Amino acid sequence: MKVALSLPYTAMPVLQLILAVQLVLLACGGQASDNVKRCGLRYESPTEAKALSRLEPLTNISFTVDETDGKESYTYQFQVCGDAGNMEGAGLVQIDKAGKKNKIVIGRYTVTQAIGGSDWVMLIYRNGSNYDGHCSKEMRKAIVMISCNRDVEMGQLEVKLEDREKQSDCFYLFELDSSAVCPVLPSKLSAGSIILIIGLVLLSVYLIGGFLYQRLIVGAKGVEQFPNYFFWTHVGNLAADGCNLVCRTRGPEDEPPTYSGVSVEPAEDPEERDDHLLPM
Numbered sequence: 001m002k003v004a005l006s007l008p009y010t011a012m013p014v015l016q017l018i019l020a021v022q023l024v025l026l027a028c029g030g031q032a033s034d035n036v037k038r039c040g041l042r043y044e045s046p047t048e049a050k051a052l053s054r055l056e057p058l059t060n061i062s063f064t065v066d067e068t069d070g071k072e073s074y075t076y077q078f079q080v081c082g083d084a085g086n087m088e089g090a091g092l093v094q095i096d097k098a099g100k101k102n103k104i105v106i107g108r109y110t111v112t113q114a115i116g117g118s119d120w121v122m123l124i125y126r127n128g129s130n131y132d133g134h135c136s137k138e139m140r141k142a143i144v145m146i147s148c149n150r151d152v153e154m155g156q157l158e159v160k161l162e163d164r165e166k167q168s169d170c171f172y173l174f175e176l177d178s179s180a181v182c183p184v185l186p187s188k189l190s191a192g193s194i195i196l197i198i199g200l201v202l203l204s205v206y207l208i209g210g211f212l213y214q215r216l217i218v219g220a221k222g223v224e225q226f227p228n229y230f231f232w233t234h235v236g237n238l239a240a241d242g243c244n245l246v247c248r249t250r251g252p253e254d255e256p257p258t259y260s261g262v263s264v265e266p267a268e269d270p271e272e273r274d275d276h277l278l279p280m
């Protein structure tokens with residue numbers, strides 16, 4: 001059995017594979033913006049930092065909503081870990097539409113709490129401006145409930161309620177829909193198709209690398225440029241040889257002569273046999 005494997009050529013696909021893997025890594029690990037780091041967590045916690053990082057796609061966007069309650073009319077502005085209404089440190093502000101009062105800070109992103117569920121993230125901004133009369137004149141607090149909605153990248157901010165008719169722990173509640181907080185869907189690629197893709201990539205690396213090697217370094221022409229041309233054109237013969245070794249139970253020399261039974265019988269002379277039929 002002759003197997004024509006050119007040895008120095010085996011180094012080429014290895015180099016190409018390393019290059020391909022590096023390209024894939026480069027393509028996948030590109031995004032590295034961390035705008036959510038501008039939020040100051042009230043208590044340093046890896047769980048809260050993780051919940052907060054899910055909101056990264058919503059940073060640098062100003063959400064606005066108008067709210068009319070009786071004769072009072074307000075505009076609320078909200079940003080994820082950014083200055084809302086151009087007020088430093090304020091993540092959620094209330095602007096009186098009549099324009100008489102200053103902007104009121106509902107919550108600061110410098111005092112943030114983030115709670116993450118499977119398909120929602122609750123963002124709490126504390127240390128807002130103090131209430132004038134309600135809630136024991138404590139600082140205002142904003143709760144923004146961000147829920148998964150795969151149909152909208154960033155939905156419309158909504159005012160849900162202002163809970164202030166109590167002694168303490170008052171809050172403003174807002175809601176927002178976004179696909180950013182949706183759980184990641186499992187990859188549609190099965191293990192089998194990933195193996196198939198890897199196989200195809202390796203095959204094309206082998207063919208292209210082999211072709212270039214044969215053409216540029218060996219200087220082959222025509223079909224000889226096909227990598228390991230001799231090996232692949234003889235692969236059928238090699239397989240047959242291998243099968244001969246493995247599958248056959250008896251060598252050709254052991255085989256009994258075919259139709260031996262017929263030939264062993266002493267053949268009668270046909271002319272002799274027909275003799276009695278002839279009229280004497």
Ligand SMILES: *[C@@H]1O[C@H](CO)[C@@H](O)[C@H](O)[C@H]1NC(C)=O
Pocket residue numbers: 033035060
């Ligand atoms: C978001 O805004 C900050 C400053 O306001 C800026 O440094 C950053 O590049 C912006 N990021 C994106 C993704 O626009």
Ligand SMILES: *[C@@H]1O[C@H](CO)[C@@H](O)[C@H](O)[C@H]1NC(C)=O
Pocket residue numbers: 110111127
């Ligand atoms: C927030 O308010 C608390 C008091 O309730 C205070 O101790 C804390 O320093 C404030 N944090 C900031 C960043 O203003």
